[in-house]
Amino acid sequence: MNFGSAISSNAAIHQQITNMTIKLYKVDGSPPVRSALMITELLKLKYEPVDVNLMGGENMTPEYLKKNPNHSVPTLDDNGFIVADSHVILTYLVEKYGQSQAQLYPKDIASRATVDQRLFFEATIVFGAIRVFMTSIFAEKATEPSAEVIQKVNEVYKTLETYLSNTKFVALDHLTVADISCASSVSSLNEVVPIDAKYEKLTAWFKAVQNEEWYKKGNAPGLAMYAGFTKSIMESNKGKA
Ligand SMILES: N[C@@H](CCC(=O)N[C@@H](CS)C(=O)NCC(=O)O)C(=O)O
Structure with missing residues (x-):
């Protein structure tokens, strides 16, 4: 890739x-x-x-x-x-x-529309799944990902698998800002509900993304904080159940 x-x-x-x-x-x-x-x-x-x-x-x-x-x-x-x-x-x-x-944000109208659609998908559906999870651990004191969270995350993975079956990257056949946006939220969701190997294209895309310097420097340190923080909340909820 x-x-x-x-x-x-x-x-x-x-x-x-x-x-x-x-x-x-x-x-x-x-x-x-x-x-x-x-x-x-x-x-x-x-x-x-x-x-x-x-x-x-x-x-x-x-x-x-x-x-x-x-x-x-x-x-x-x-x-x-x-x-x-x-x-x-x-x-x-x-x-x-x-x-x-x-090319990260192409000027061609059709290409840009596809990138924009993926950005809105990330902003609403993908980040929406993160919100459902965060609400479950903060407001509902969940001690593990609920059935609703698992379902929402899998819907996200399924849609991304379809996108990635049509193009090499999330929006187009090359890297765009849509991949960067999705890399941050998908890596977070992967900490909550690990990506199943049955999502072959998504698994390959995420593996390739993780090898990139910009991911290692820009995403990995904060992702570790996010994972540690959300796990500690779920752990502390155990005493409150
Ligand atoms: N659509 C916004 C979402 C930003 C967002 O909700 N950020 C959260 C942290 S992950 C936040 O600032 N929460 C505090 C608040 O909204 O008061 C974006 O992509 O920048």
Whole structure:
């Protein structure tokens, strides 16, 4: 599988010329944050990381709400211009700083529509499955993935298997931002309901993704935090059942 390892230096050069500052407000364990971290790795983009303590309510301060009234991470501050939502951060950064890797978000209308559809699929269905799991362990005090969670996750895997049976990557026959977005959430779901080997295409895609430097640097550390955190919640729920 060819992930197109030609790495852009455009972003770094542009930054040197304009002397600009990009800030990324983040929590490393968060799946959407990790997709933003992966694109910065892929584009070799320099930025100032700003950790936001969600548990401590740092996303609800007047300063943060001014930047992002939806109080979510990731939030990107590109020299004063605010971009909220990981999917838009991915497409914005490729458009603005990644034009030597423009195929990550193709300009052709049909290709772009397919990539956009996969991004919306990730934002609603895939991230929706993560939400159902998180609600089950926080609100319902689940001690293990419920039958509903297992069903939702398998629906996600089945759909991705179909996408990946039609094209080499999640949206097209080459790597796009849709793969990056799905890599963050699928890797998280895999910690909850491991991908069954019967999903052959998905298994092969995920194996290939895990070998990429941008995944190792941008996703793996935060994924370990996410896995440890969710397991510790389920463990502590055992005493409350
Ligand atoms: N669609 C958004 C989802 C972002 C999101 O829900 N982030 C969570 C962390 S995983 C968050 O910030 N939760 C705190 C809150 O919404 O107040 C994206 O892709 O950026």
